[in-house]
Amino acid sequence: MRLGMPESDYPDIRGLHLFEDMADEHFLSLMRGAYVQNFPPQIKLIAEGEPSDFLHIVLSGSVDLFSTWNNRESSLATVRPISTFILAATVRDAPYLMSARTLEKSRIALIPSQDVRNVFDADPAFARAIVRELAQAYRRKVKTMKDLKLRSSLERLANYLLRQQGRCDGATQFDLPFEKWRLASLLGMTPENLSRSFKSLQPYGVLVEGNRITITDQAQLERFARPSPLIDDDRT
DSSP, X not given: OEEEOOGGGHHHHHTSTTTTTSXXXXXXXXXXXXXXXXEOTTOEEEOTTSBOOEEEEEEESOEEEEEEETTEEEEEEEEOSSEEEOHHHHHHTOBOSSEEEESSSEEEEEEEHHHHHHHHHHOHHHHHHHHHHHHHHHHHHXXXXXXXXXXXXXXXXXXXXXXXXXXXXXXXXXXXXXOHHHHHHHTTOOHHHHHHHXXXXXXXXXXXXXXXXXXXXXXXXXXXHOOOHHHHOTTO
């Protein structure tokens, strides 16, 4: 169902770093052209190669960013509330380099890309926020590339588990946030390789039951994984 942008959503969107410092008149002009749509799970929102007509904001639910080539598919990132995707294509008026689909029932705000570009030219604070957002996205991609190129698949999995543990406030037990086949895709592994890797991490203090992870020897896992703030810390 497609709705105009309800004013009740303004504070959440305004609270994003991208929009928080821009002039009120420019923010309202973006909201006037925006709308909200509710999507069921597994709905394709955009396809790589298509023109970037809208900047998307995930208000609830979650979205899988993925790409396909030569009958192969790989998940690249998961977008959760409240955040935008895919900003670079919107700013450049360029085709999407990734596709996107809902992972669950999701509520998505769509802002016309032309409106974003118009306000980019008119609002210096908004333009600076976009540059900061794109710079941070670039740094995340560099870290992902380092993770893939410098670490073995077993080291990638070990460090992913440590990062996920950090997102769960350091709990020794936590659940994976999605299916194992998606985790394998995100880590550049096959599902079979992921299953073998989980077994190989048992001597380093990792137990797996379904999607439940238990860290039985924190120090041993960290000695093996050797996490680096220049790869694993989102704040760096």
